[in-house]
Amino acid sequence: MSKVYMVNTNKTHNTKNETEMINDKKVSAYYSPWKYLIDEIEAGDIVYLYSNGNGIIARGIATGIVELSDIDNHVDEEHYMHLERFETLEIPLPSVKVTELAKSITDDKYTIKYNQTMIHLPYFIGLRVWQHITKYYL
16 A cells, blocks of 8 residues: 655755755655655655645655765765656645644544654545645645
8 A cells, every 4th residue: 555755845954955846846855864764655655745834835646766866075865756746736735734634534632743854644644635635725
């Protein structure tokens, strides 16, 4: 079964990374140990790009092909994967709404820790988020 990930766009550390992910229709992580998280994503997985302070700003389906890129003079410090069916949201889906959607199909104790590079969501929650975005945010 497919998995679902929310990946932080890293704009706090480098504003150019978020723009690059959107323009190149990809998900990326930079430097060790975070870059290796991209290697866990498989073909068919749902990926949401999450922007600190904004929420989910884009979505796509993983190709499963991890590529490497240099950053300045640092070899292979970016791991990235292109996303199929890539779409940017007209307005971001705020983190509070993602948590609200998760709680609506689980319980009020369900929490999501957003201070991570990559967050794994249970498939049924990720699917509800996908449906909500399709209905209200595209």
